[in-house]
Amino acid sequence: MDAQTLRLTLNRLLTPNTYPSSPHTFRIAADQWEAWLTAERRQVIWREKKVVLPKGANPRGNFSRKVLFECDHAGQYRDTRDPNLSPRKRRKTKDSIKCGCTASIAVSWLRDDDGTLEVVYQWQHVGHGTQLRIF
Template identity: 30%
Template sequence: MSALQNSNSELNVLEQSPLVDQSFSTKLHVPATDFAEECPVTLSMPTDQWENWKTDQERKFACKFHDQTPKYTYRRKTNGTGGRPATNIFYRVFRCHRRGHYQSQAKQRKAATSIRCGCEAMFTVTCKKSSPDMVQIKYHWRHTGHQPGTPSDLAKTPIDKEAREWIRQRVEEGMDWRGIKQLLKTEQEIMFKVWE
């Protein structure tokens, strides 16, 4: 049996395992590779699809993009006077959750290190009045200071809503933290077999 057939059969075992929830078995994160040959890259898509694209990028590379749109872009004059006429319907800025550098205000050392590493990955979403059904995304996809999808990076990624819901369901089923950790350990062992 070839290595590919072996990993496929173990992946089927993973998907059929009663211990492993389907929402987790479909999240096989891999380290991020090149998104395109150049960075940044400009994308165009329908206005109603960009939020799904954002969610897909977050799941694919196991990182979060936080809305860091400057406040002044939300302000609009009610009387319509003064300044240049607005050309955008909306403009949003999203940055990687590992952006910036941690500067402690405390005099004592922290036990845990900061997740901030100065990552410059970001994207902007612009919807212009001239084409309200399309958005333009300028995507700076290269992450600096960390490699999305690696185990060390996954340890510093915030838990998503699906994972929180999965944990909440296990607690409602009567499982304690020891049982949940054992369940996750079993899933991890199966996943390592798939990767080998």
């Protein structure tokens, strides 16, 4: 591998993807979905938050299944410690990573059954940066 190719490869790995709008909506083939999500997970930890299945005889929406992912920094810290407990008996804990990040991924398996998924990607992270995760 020559130096230019190596530089371009490293730049692509170390630079997070940006899109023209946030949220960015696009369609992707079902067989490419896992590879795309794996590439996005190199930058951020995405938690599967909810799976939505249409219910009833006449379900709304043009999807057969929908999965919502959220950034691991989503939500707010909730202090659940007992304020009446003496400081000597309290556990020493680190600060929470929760900072109210609104980044999310919503993927819908469309009813068309042509193997296309619709992805709504809220890619801008609020309150924290993204870093390459190597493991």
